[in-house]
Amino acid sequence: MRTQRMAVSVLALLALTACGTESGSGAGSGESGGSGDVRAEPPVTGVHWSVSSLTVGGERTTPPAGAHVEIDPEGKATGSLGCNRFTADVRLDGDKVTVGRSTTTGMACAEDVQRFEDAMGKAFHGELEAAVAGQGDGRTLTLTTADGDSIALVPEPPAPLTGTAWKVTGLVSGTGTASLPAGTRDKAHLTFGKDGSVEGNLGCNSFHGKAAVSGSTLTFGPLASTRKMCPGPEMELERALLGVLTGKATYAIDHRSLSVEAESGKGLRASAPAAGS
Missing domain, CATH: 2.40.128.270 (Lipocalin)
Structure with missing residues (x-):
């Protein structure tokens, strides 16, 4: 009470x-x-x-x-x-x-x-x-x-798309959001650059590539990544994220939360650190 x-x-x-x-x-x-x-x-x-x-x-x-x-x-x-x-x-x-x-x-x-x-x-x-x-x-x-x-x-102002270290917090399929695979929390993140670049970590391998922004649309170019082999859950997360960060996707920001959804309906949820942290 x-x-x-x-x-x-x-x-x-x-x-x-x-x-x-x-x-x-x-x-x-x-x-x-x-x-x-x-x-x-x-x-x-x-x-x-x-x-x-x-x-x-x-x-x-x-x-x-x-x-x-x-x-x-x-x-x-x-x-x-x-x-x-x-x-x-x-x-x-x-x-x-x-x-x-x-x-x-x-x-x-x-x-x-x-x-x-x-x-x-x-x-x-x-x-x-x-x-x-x-x-x-x-x-x-x-x-x-x-x-x-x-x-x-x-x-507290909303987080901008570019220059923010977005930590991946969930995976989306259709209208549902699922937790990350066990043991992968805080592993995946991505940062968009003002020059149209994107880089981060897929849960196992680090990556970089292009992500052109037009309105609420992101167009991802081919991503280059390292080639490490990781435990099963981390590779599962990596495959899921690669399915989102390919081709065209829409994005939305709700204060310090980011959602990205590919044309396939697969997507991700991410959060920004609190302002000043």
């Missing part, structure tokens, strides 16, 4: 910063609204807010990688606490938040991550206040409880 309260409160406060305080919203936009206003230029909706720190009982804690929240203009939020994911909605009354419905996943987390999620649950309940400092990507959104506990969030 504490995790659920936390998730909803994050949504509420983010929605609060966007409600009636964005540039150009309503009469008198651009003027100071008084010391009680929370300004957000540009708006916080549609922003991937990463949790940068949590302070509970005077003790500051660094969050696990991936802890974040996103809010859409309709007042629905999704995010991750570093282990479990959540969706939530709220009702707002001025700068106060009334917690509404929320759902979270129930995965078992590593001990240190679970401690963080428990602390977040303690911090996010009751009435919370929000304050935005800075501008653009340098903004910080601070959410504070009546007891002085607080969480700081910063906007």
Whole structure:
């Protein structure tokens, strides 16, 4: 229950910063609204807010990688606490938040991550206040409880296709996504260059080649690779990836997640490291 309260409160406060305080919203936009206003230029909706720190009982804690929240203009939020994911909605009354419905996943987390999620649950309940400092990507959104506990969030930009070290995390066949073969996690990766090149590792052998980008289409040229023989699962992954990185494919980026799908329907999923890591 504490995790659920936390998730909803994050949504509420983010929605609060966007409600009636964005540039150009309503009469008198651009003027100071008084010391009680929370300004957000540009708006916080549609922003991937990463949790940068949590302070509970005077003790500051660094969050696990991936802890974040996103809010859409309709007042629905999704995010991750570093282990479990959540969706939530709220009702707002001025700068106060009334917690509404929320759902979270129930995965078992590593001990240190679970401690963080428990602390977040303690911090996010009751009435919370929000304050935005800075501008653009340098903004910080601070959410504070009546007891002085607080969480700081910063906007994290999406990863670009080129220049990013994309780590392969899954294989796609039709509408389904499968885990990588046993023992191959963190082995396969690829990086696209601005010069139309691509290089990386297929799970066993390293490779390089051409990958022309046009809109949402990738056109792979022949790939050159090393010729090592590896254990069965690694070779299985390599064969699967070679089937994707051949000819034309479409790609899409969702913040720091990349999907590539070949014309055959085979594809891959990959992720980028967190910004600044």
